[in-house]
Amino acid sequence: MLPELGHFALILALLLAAVQTFFGIAGPHFGRERWIAAVRPAVAGQFVMVATAFGCLMASFITLDFSVRYVAENSNSALPIIYRISAVWGAHEGSLLLWILLLAAWTLAVAFGLSRLPEKFGARVLGVLGFVSVGFLLFTLATSNPFLRLNPAVPDGRDLNPLLQDPALAYHPPMLYMGYVGFAVAFAFACAAMLEGRMDQAWARWTRPWTTAAWCFLSMGIALGSWWAYYELGWGGYWFWDPVENASFMPWLAGTALIHSLAVTDKRGLFKSWTLLLAIIAFSLSLLGTFLVRSGVITSVHSFAADPARGVFILTFLVIIIGGALSLYAWRAPLLKSQAGFEFGSREMFLLFNNILLVVALAVVLGGTLAPLIVETLGMPTLSVGTPYFEPSFLTPILPLLALVAFGIVASWKRGRLAAHKRPLLVTFGVSLVLGLALAFGVYSGATVLTPVGFTLGLWIILTSLLDPVDRWRRKLTLSRSIVGMTIAHLGLAMAVIGITAVESFTQERDIALAQGESATFGRYEVRFDKLADVEGPNYGGVRGEFNVLYDGRPLMTLHPEKRNYWVQRSVQTEAGIGSHRGTNILIALGEDLQGGKWSVRVQLRPLVNYVWLAAFVMALGGFIAATDKRYRTVKSEATEPAPGTAGGVLEGKAG
């Protein structure tokens, strides 16, 4: 009964989304107030329906209803309860439903949210969001219905893919989707502004918190995925330039550019059409990411069973959304002229550089990710693009970007008096250079050319981003949430830069053959293989090794890597033993029985790699703090109320 109820709720949600789209877009166009008034109830109704559908699917998983095909394919009676819940989004159909649920939730938040939008504009935003929702609901109902029954029902399910039976994977998709879907909100704001043919600084102030929040979720989602790939897939690293990783990284790069360009639009009323274009790009890349990952056109862990109908549908939807938005842009963007200008050396100029470099980096990643697809479509030999391409090409725009962060932070808006900031810039750079060199050659050994560069840039970002807050704090001035948030996010970036530099420069990894009692040496560390015992879990059996890690001959920790055999799927799964010592992440994974009492063992020591993942969360924390700044809550359109008395408004008044 529940699955049918869920299916029915999903159909009702589709109808309500259509209502929301029509009244949201047609209402303001024809100036019908009653139509506009119908939009919010439709949003609420759609959310209730989607939540009901999602609840029904979850209930089927919890009660182990193996008459539902999707449940039978992705669950099992021996599966622990937490993974029964996360199994809801463990495969294609359910993850789409999660996408739709999160979109409905974001839409609800926009409709009844904190920033009170003008009636017409708000209706248009909701209308565009409704259109996106219609597309995804149609897709789900037509090609990927999770509520289909299995006749006859099976006694037990095929179990969740063992790789996905993991806490990080329970949170990774919801976080990532919160980010993807959040960019839909920025996209809807952009489309609404274009439909309206008007875009003022108030628009930027409405859009900023939503975009920042989406970016925060995306950052955390990417970090969780990377962390999971590290210890569960045993890929041994934090980034592999895998097409699926790139698919989530591209919207992040576009989103980062968008956040910075929105800041300029908000504070100075510049970059208007560029900001709109970035909002369209960020969401298009989110859709492209979904397409790449879900349609099975690329080789990856995430490509579930490839179904051509699905690929064609997503591609069509992609073309409609992106094509539509870009046509609207071509038609309306010329209306939006920026009035003010800026000087050479002003903060605007550095933010412009930030945007250009981020977009170049984005183009590099996009090119490398799509090249194999394009080449294959043209019927040329299959090729693959990997780390050797991505690393140098990505670093080319990113290193100058990191070097310019310090300038952008200290530069003033509008005026290009960089000379006034010469002293703090030089002093902080000198300190960073000395510390960077000391770190590169003093603490660890085996530095490359880029090691001191990375450390110095990271430290320079830390020092310069602290200049302004420390100065304000000394002079007992108020510190707004915007400034605190921005500072924390930049500290997160510096953390990532330093972490990545350390990992790339000082990692030690080796596959070795060890018998029980034997040990291997890695610099000052020694790894000893002590014991091997049988182990049994709820839905698997296997072996468990006991390894002792020694530092300078003193025992440090005991790690227990496992080799599991999941009974239902009959698949072997490696669970690495992971420990941490002075910032160095130690990973030990069991390979296989090599006969003669020996086992193959993978040992990896990665300094500061934990900070790379932590950095994403620090950035997200900064973003959330900035997004909750007071100034975003009481924004009114300039059309209804003349120049508000905020700092930005005053500045603008002078400029005009």
Add this chain to the structure above:
Amino acid sequence: MTPTRRRRLILVLGILAGVGIAGALALTAFQKNVMFFFDPSAVAAGEVKQGQRFRLGGMVSKGSVQRVPGTLEVHFTVTDFKHELPVTYTGILPDLFREGQGVVAHGRLNENGVFVADEVLAKHDENYMPPEVAHSLKKNEQPAAREGS
């Protein structure tokens, strides 16, 4: 030309030069580092250049996996049901590496015509086969290829 205009011109030229350099570097990196995919038949036909690093794909032949006891060295052959190619690898094989299953290996041919792999990838679950492998096997019309997909 006013100073403001000249500065703006320098700015625009600088941006263009920067983007141009980045583009040129990316293209060079791309040309140098792209890896092509070949199946054993293509290798037998001599399509692979001397010393070229490439991706080899096919099925692991049944009964071909041999270990050198006590070491990480392993030998197996990869087949597309027309031709076979011996492969040698030193290191830990992925969990899902099995005889009679799809596999992709990165590496080079040595003087003896043996493929020396530095990386071996296997399919991630039973629904999944590397698309290139599936394509290559379909081309050779071998019904056994359907087993895995």
